[in-house]
Amino acid sequence: MGKVIGFELNSQHPEKEAEFYHNVFGWEVAEPHWGFRDVTALEGGINGGISEGPSDYPHGTRILIEVSSIDQTIEKAKDSGAMVLREKMEFDDFYLAYLVDPAGLGIGLKENK
Template identity: 35%
Template sequence: MSRVIWFEIPADDPGRAAKFYEKVFGWQVEKWDGPFDYWLINTGSDEEPGIHGAIMPREMGKMVRDTIGVDSYDDFVKKIEMEGGKMLSEKMEVPNMGFMGSFQDSEGNIFAIIETTM
């Protein structure tokens, strides 16, 4: 079974958003040392139910987006399209992570899938 494993929050000012979530929820937020502006969120202990996520500049996304882990990116693309979903971005390699892409479901909601290779 595939589970939601990540979320992303778009923000006009990621630093300001990071302070908000740190102060309100006690989340740990730190700027990612990667090729684009991305802030990693640790929402709590891995022993508790829940997932971690990130804050990103609003131009990278307009709404909260969930990422679902899959065992085969290519197989799930076929399933998504067969059930009325639509590919929004090409398959992208994320260094040291795997392959991911964005999709729209049958109701217009946006989500991403990732096949991890680590």
């Protein structure tokens, strides 16, 4: 595991972002679900999403990395200087956590159930 499986674009104006990426690149942007708009990139690109960024990550791009164990990955990341923004969260089919690497770049971790 450890492969990049998606991206998130965080913005304080996600509706404007959705319109921009649809108009310019032809991305299919779904209606919001949990405040997250699924994005389907065309021609075999990596899919992702657009959401309203929280106060601690109001705007920017974050890659999403699939891992076999969020708990183990968080511990390794913290030992290597990462900061946890959102502890492990449970959704219907997966778990999700958000970190900031030692250089300040945001990453998401996803573990399928």
